[in-house]
Amino acid sequence: MESNEYGSGHSESGHSDLLIVGAGIVGLAHAVAAAERGLRVTVLERDERAVGASIRNFGHICLTAQSGRALDYGLAGRQRWIDLAAKAGFWLRECGTVVVARAADEFAVLEEFAERRGGDQVRLLDRAEVAGRLPLLDPATVGGAWLPLDLRVDPRQAVPALAAWLAAEGVRFHWGAQVQQVADGEVISTAGRFTADRVIIAVGHDVDRLAPSAAAEVELRRCLLQMLEVCPDTPVPVDPAVLSGLSMLRYSGLADCTAATAVRQRFQEQRPDLLDLAMNLMYTQRPDGNLVIGDSHAYARTHLPFDEEGTAELIIAEARRLLGTDRLTVRRRWRGVYASSDHTDFLITDLDPATRVVSVTSGIGMTTAFGLAADALTT
Ligand SMILES: Cc1cc2nc3c(=O)[nH]c(=O)nc-3n(C[C@H](O)[C@H](O)[C@H](O)COP(=O)(O)OP(=O)(O)OC[C@H]3O[C@@H](n4cnc5c(N)ncnc54)[C@H](O)[C@@H]3O)c2cc1C
Incomplete structure (x- = not known):
């Protein structure tokens, strides 16, 4: 052996x-x-x-936005991650997540979510408070939510x-x-x-x-995701993980809010291209300052081996808007695959x-x- x-x-x-x-x-x-x-x-x-x-992932211990069994598992595992980081000596941030709302209907989802969960898990932020936590920010931001329990590691x-x-x-x-x-x-x-x-x-x-x-x-399928790592021209620390309005359509804790229907409808009318890619616009910062941005989702048992540059360009364009800067240099691209079932x-x-x-x-x-x-x- x-x-x-x-x-x-x-x-x-x-x-x-x-x-x-x-x-x-x-x-x-x-x-x-x-x-x-x-x-x-x-x-x-x-x-x-x-x-x-x-x-290949964001390293986002994204527990608060989940519901049901996933939320239970996330809460159960949270302290375990913190303890293991200390024992095994890996980098971990008790950094929380900021969910950015860039439209009134998105903020309505966060209000409903905060009402459901309470202040230990979700706190609403006004625009200035979001800007205080995220130095790179879309000027169209109307507010946000702070999810203090979430963690971040470098996977x-x-x-x-x-x-x-x-x-x-x-x-x-x-x-x-x-x-x-x-x-x-x-x-x-x-x-x-x-x-x-x-x-x-x-x-x-x-x-x-x-x-x-x-x-x-x-009926297990493979979910294929396109991911990128970018470097802002002026590197700045962005401690929390960052989710967007599209994340409100993806993570069940947010997507189950009644107000999420209006967000979906608006994207259907205005940006069906993003829904076609099942895009979850989000990012996390790596210890070296680069930002991991993503992501698209495509489902099949067997995927073709070709990555679409148009998908990557769309992710970059949306990340530029979310970050409020055009000055991003792409450092790495990769595809990730995970198991999926309906x-x-x-x-x-x-x-x-x-x-x-x-x-x-x-x-x-x-x-x-x-x-x-x-x-x-x-x-
Ligand atoms: C791009 C991307 C972003 C994501 N972001 C997040 C995130 O931020 N937060 C989050 O919670 N989750 C995220 N996920 C999901 C998360 O990464 C996966 O759910 C998780 O990593 C799955 O872990 P796993 O151990 O089951 O699979 P894997 O990490 O794929 O490990 C399976 C292992 O089994 C081995 N293996 C397979 N067949 C055999 C065999 N026959 N013999 C021996 N070994 C074998 C493989 O080589 C592999 O190392 C993301 C996933 C992707 C792809």
């Missing part, structure tokens, strides 16, 4: 209490919960490091740091170990045969490759008494993984 940069390597596969397939945030969250209970944990990851959705740093810390805590990692078959506690992989009392398959959007019946159960936000299903498939099918795995993992390991 090969050694690797995080774990010690093992001459034989051995038996674990829990074996996890996939070292994205969902797999790692299960490893944290299981290791904490004193279980012997093994993680098998096909790549040499995690390069999936878990490092490119947090995910490998978490894996390294888990390895130091005794979790066995096998990188470059592609799992081919799982049944009844036996796992066949390119790194050999493993056995475990229990197996969690946490392979993100690739559930259909390893567990096609589980994917079929929820039937459920979270896939938790058993293939046999020892094998459970867990996937976030709603694009909020950074927000929900820790709450979800605690649930999936106990139920």
